[in-house]
Amino acid sequence: MHIAIASGKGGTGKTTLSVNLAAHLSRSGFPVTLVDCDVEEPNAHLFFQPQWAWTRTAHAPVPAVDSSRCIGETCRICVTECRFKALIWMGEIMEFPELCHGCGLCMEACPAGAITESTRVIGTVQMGTVQMDAVRAESISPQNSHTADTPALRLLTGSLRVGEAMSPPLIRELFGQLEQLDQLDMGVHAGQAERIRVSVPRRNEEIVLRDCPPGTSCPVITSMDGADYTILVTEPTPFGLHDLQLAVETLRTLKQPFGVVINRSGMGDNRVDEWLAAQAIPVLARIPHSQQAATVCAEGQLLINALPQMRDAYAALWERLHQIVTQGRNTTEAETTGEAASAKASALSTTIHGVKTNARPDTETDTKAARHAAALQSASEAHHA
Amino acid sequence: MRELLVISGKGGTGKTSITAGLAATGPAKVVADCDVDAADLHLIALPQAQGVVPGTTQAHPFHSGQRAVLDPDQCTQCGICHEKCHFNAITEDIRLRPEYCEGCGMCAYVCPAGAIRMQERLCGQWFRSETRFGTMIHAALGIAEENSGKLVTTVRTVSGDTAREQGLDVILTDGPPGIGCPVIASLTNTRMALLVSEPTRSALHDLQRIVELTRHFRVPAALLLNKADIHPALADEMRAWCAENNLPVAGEFGWTEDFTQAQLLGLAVTEYRPDAWKPRFEQLWETLLARM
Ligand code: SF4
Ligand code: SF4
Numbered sequence: 055m056h057i058a059i060a061s062g063k064g065g066t067g068k069t070t071l072s073v074n075l076a077a078h079l080s081r082s083g084f085p086v087t088l089v090d091c092d093v094e095e096p097n098a099h100l101f102f103q104p105q106w107a108w109t110r111t112a113h114a115p116v117p118a119v120d121s122s123r124c125i126g127e128t129c130r131i132c133v134t135e136c137r138f139k140a141l142i143w144m145g146e147i148m149e150f151p152e153l154c155h156g157c158g159l160c161m162e163a164c165p166a167g168a169i170t171e172s173t174r175v176i177g178t179v180q181m182g183t184v185q186m187d188a189v190r191a192e193s194i195s196p197q198n199s200h201t202a203d204t205p206a207l208r209l210l211t212g213s214l215r216v217g218e219a220m221s222p223p224l225i226r227e228l229f230g231q232l233e234q235l236d237q238l239d240m241g242v243h244a245g246q247a248e249r250i251r252v253s254v255p256r257r258n259e260e261i262v263l264r265d266c267p268p269g270t271s272c273p274v275i276t277s278m279d280g281a282d283y284t285i286l287v288t289e290p291t292p293f294g295l296h297d298l299q300l301a302v303e304t305l306r307t308l309k310q311p312f313g314v315v316i317n318r319s320g321m322g323d324n325r326v327d328e329w330l331a332a333q334a335i336p337v338l339a340r341i342p343h344s345q346q347a348a349t350v351c352a353e354g355q356l357l358i359n360a361l362p363q364m365r366d367a368y369a370a371l372w373e374r375l376h377q378i379v380t381q382g383r384n385t386t387e388a389e390t391t392g393e394a395a396s397a398k399a400s401a402l403s404t405t406i407h408g409v410k411t412n413a414r415p416d417t418e419t420d421t422k423a424a425r426h427a428a429a430l431q432s433a434s435e436a437h438h439a
Numbered sequence: 440m441r442e443l444l445v446i447s448g449k450g451g452t453g454k455t456s457i458t459a460g461l462a463a464t465g466p467a468k469v470v471a472d473c474d475v476d477a478a479d480l481h482l483i484a485l486p487q488a489q490g491v492v493p494g495t496t497q498a499h500p501f502h503s504g505q506r507a508v509l510d511p512d513q514c515t516q517c518g519i520c521h522e523k524c525h526f527n528a529i530t531e532d533i534r535l536r537p538e539y540c541e542g543c544g545m546c547a548y549v550c551p552a553g554a555i556r557m558q559e560r561l562c563g564q565w566f567r568s569e570t571r572f573g574t575m576i577h578a579a580l581g582i583a584e585e586n587s588g589k590l591v592t593t594v595r596t597v598s599g600d601t602a603r604e605q606g607l608d609v610i611l612t613d614g615p616p617g618i619g620c621p622v623i624a625s626l627t628n629t630r631m632a633l634l635v636s637e638p639t640r641s642a643l644h645d646l647q648r649i650v651e652l653t654r655h656f657r658v659p660a661a662l663l664l665n666k667a668d669i670h671p672a673l674a675d676e677m678r679a680w681c682a683e684n685n686l687p688v689a690g691e692f693g694w695t696e697d698f699t700q701a702q703l704l705g706l707a708v709t710e711y712r713p714d715a716w717k718p719r720f721e722q723l724w725e726t727l728l729a730r731m
Binding site: 065307 | 449477620656703
């Protein structure tokens with residue numbers, strides 16, 4: 055099961071939520087892989103002391119033009135076809151790798167077969183494991199407890215080369231690496247993998263948490279692609295609400311189910327709550343605002359280790375989330391098993407997708423830009439009234 | 440033109456609140472919001488009943504790049520486009536997923552039935568607004584749209600033109616998060632970058648990457664250490680790191696409720712509590728302008 059953790063705005067606590075939820079799930083006996091998709095500013099590893107199993111350079115495809123085979127000025131098809139001006143003609147074909155999107159069109163189009171795929175380095179991918187200490191075993195529910203070892207948590211992190219503009223290829227590379235990892239082979243020493251295999255209860259399915267970058271454009275879209283559920287993290291402030299609205303629109307555009315966690319609950323006002331209620335979007339948890347929590351996070355410590363109330367908050371969050379996601383699955387099954395269940399199914403999907411089925415806006419007109427303009431309009435009207 | 444860009448790496452450090460404070464103080468200027476993905480500055484600069492004059496926000500469409508459009512009547516379901524698209528933007532049953540389309544034109548090129556054509560793409564809008572801080576140029580990238588870097592460039596070009604028209608010499612820009620394409624578009628040839636950070640492990644890590652980026656593009660940078668008192672030991676570590684790495688510290692602010700309270704009211708912190716904050720922001724401007 056893939057769960058994405060995202061938000062329209064940076065700094066709402068996505069990474070805090072990701073690392074604490076990952077730790078909680080790992081302690082509860084789930085095999086967990088945390089994928090840090092915020093390759094521009096990867097931070098998840100700061101909260102753990104992962105044992106790095108390997109580091110690999112990540113590459114993006116770029117064309118390599120063999121000038122001896124190139125037909126020359128009379129052809130220049132690659133130059134004409136490339137929409138990103140990554141190839142230009144200057145007496146010969148010149149390549150601008152930083153502009154290349156790696157679409158492969160030039161290779162496809164070249165009639166002389168003069169263009170082959172080469173690569174350039176865009177960053178690194180690292181895989182590590184974190185052995186969650188068993189000291190906090192009291193937080194583990196009895197049916198999942200394993201006395202000696204708690205399972206290891208896998209951490210897959212990408213780091214964009216500084217100066218590199220495009221992060222989506224690196225995010226795709228993370229998912230590619232993830233696929234290659236055998237579910238139970240933790241990628242470390244055989245012995246340790248063996249131990250882990252024993253300690254992980256098989257009935258628990260693997261959970262992949264994706265810590266997404268902020269925003270609503272390509273890096274986020276790439277990170278959320280295909281997730282079974284998305285947790286949107288926000289805070290109760292005007293900026294928080296505005297950015298949450300953008301994130302919600304993004305999820306609706308992608309037609310993916312989601313719910314919201316209100317972080318630093320109590321720091322601002324009620325506008326986020328009111329808006330979510332009006333939109334019938336499920337609130338998965340409210341994590342209270344506290345100075346203590348801020349200090350723990352500042353140090354790069356896990357909240358669920360330091361603060362008992364946080365341990366409870368994360369346990370409750372997971373319970374709620376798990377309930378919603380399982381419901382969603384039943385819904386999907388019901389939908390495929392025919393007419394009889396379909397009424398129930400659609401009733402369920404109303405709650406799961408929140409507004410997706412009942413209060414879905416007209417996506418064509420309710421674009422972010424249109425709403426932005428409408429907000430400005432209403433602001434000026436309010437002033438005039 | 441003296442352009443001051445405010446950035447922070449990941450966000451949550453108070454970047455936009457600081458930009459609002461700078462917007463409300465200092466020299467006459469044009470204000471630009473280059474966080475086109477999730478712009479927030481207009482929530483302060485153009486809140487309800489705060490000096491918005493109707494008709495002074497002009498919206499302009501922003502077109503950039505192309506997008507594939509499929510004509511199902513001509514499509515023979517051969518599947519070549521699905522196979523060739525490098526971005527997973529065409530499903531196996533030949534449906535376009537526009538959010539994933541990179542606009543490269545591969546599918547249109549390979550389609551033997553001519554069922555796909557490339558169309559100009561509306562990626563968002565940019566705005567020119569008259570605010571109590573001066574003219575503001577801002578933008579909204581469409582949901583799941585590409586080309587944020589080019590929209591940033593548009594905002595910067597228009598800001599520059601506006602400043603010239605108005606005979607102004609200073610542009611204040613709220614920057615995007617991260618170190619990728621929109622940040623790079625904001626940073627190139629900017630006079631100075633103000634890096635807003637806070638004493639946390641994550642923020643220190645982000646700061647190191649963003650400093651590397653400013654050096655890569657040869658843009659002088661200075662740090663504003665926000666919430667400096669939330670973790671004194673880490674704050675010391677940050678100051679030491681700055682000293683070691685020749686990053687000047689332009690100012691330090693302590694943690695305060697004032698930023699959130701001001702935001703709730705749609706005000707810059709210097710408007711919310713002028714006695715406490717105006718002098719500090721004027722001082723910050725002085726320090727920065729001396730370096731610009
Ligand atoms: S792969 Fe695509 S973007 Fe890169 S040079 Fe070739 S045509 Fe241009
Ligand atoms: S234009 Fe390129 S990215 Fe878009 S669907 Fe066609 S092949 Fe894929």
